[in-house]
Amino acid sequence: MDMSMPSAGLKSALFPDSGASDRARINALMEEVFQCAQGPGNALDDGISCLAQVLYLMYLARARKATSIAEVGFNIGYSSIAFLESSPQAKVTSFEINTEATVKSAKEFIDSRYPDRHQLVYGDSTQTVPAFQIPPSSEGFDLVFIDGGHDYPCAKADIANARRLAKPGATIVVDDLTPWFKWGIGPTTAWDEAVRDDVVTPLEYMSDSVAVSRVEGPAERAWAVGQYR
Template sequence: MKSELETAASNIVRSMHSRLQSNGIRIHEGSSSVHQIADLMHIAEDESIERIAEVGFHAGLSSFAFLGANKRATVTSFDIGFHECVPHAKQFVDEEFPGRHELVIGDSGRTLPAYREFHPDAAFDLVFVDGGHSLDEARSDIENLVRMCRKGAKIIMDDIVPEWPWGVGPTEAWEKVTASGGVREIARHFAEPSTDVFLNLLAPGPETRPVSHCWAIGVVQ
């Protein structure tokens, strides 16, 4: 039997998929699994969390999950803005959670430091890193977000899957940052290999092959 959070996560996926599909948008690359969305919701439920930031908005699933799980929280998303789904997902998130979501478009290597400069008092309680997949991009995103976190804030690092090409950089970046002492890893969460949540709603094909998924959770020191 699915947990309540997994049911809620499934509903988020189907709602966003329906909204994007009605606008003629099809997702052509990976998004969070239902299991991960449920886990993000569980982490965000913590009453001490009020400000959340993420790198990688894409189809808005993680933002939707955070905002739905925590009625007190706001989310600031940083996204390159390349994918056509971004403005449509942003509109849907704003309709569902008015005034609680901020989207910053541009290269996070530049927009994160700029945001910190203009918001020197920013102190996030939870951050989610799911942006560029090279070592330099992933490490830059982690380090820039950590600088805007309060001590004790939670940080979630996606794609700790070095067995896949897109997971090599994020995994190495995470290991370097945790080795430096700035972040202490407290857990790694895994999802059983499954097809991508959006692609799974489409007809089976080569792009729906099962993939493994792992994300790490840490605490800012």
């Protein structure tokens, strides 16, 4: 987990980097939820987004005018904070398999900070995402973030199942396109197949906070942004 402040700005073609004040504010929020989730006796795993990615997700959601957002993989809520901070209108639905105290404490923090704007659906996303009912008043999610189970079958299922819940042309972000790490093989394979099969159109690849034409190692963090077709 890298909680350090990036010295350089994000270099994305999808939005302008909005600067230092956001970094300090979002970093403080991440520290707050971290302390809250850590609690006495709670143990954190290392599946946590870095500050640069949280800022990226916030700016992306804002630039795409996404207010109805779904994410697979909540953990301690960093990416939820990104989306909830993108706009006061943003609402987030998270799918999470882990029911331990760290997750529950983070959920309490999110609810106290963003009342009535966050829903957490517990269970295995390969079951809960297909079973999820979009309210009749909604056209579906306009942004989905795939960052749950990193094995290939799960990543593949999440990309396919989230499409049913998404508006046509919704934005999709798939994390961990880093096949040189063992946890990056599943998401990378699933993403490449989604592009090949015309499920998504790629918009941008990010590698260590810089937009690239194709992700290549070595990089610590890499993800893809696309649009559902």
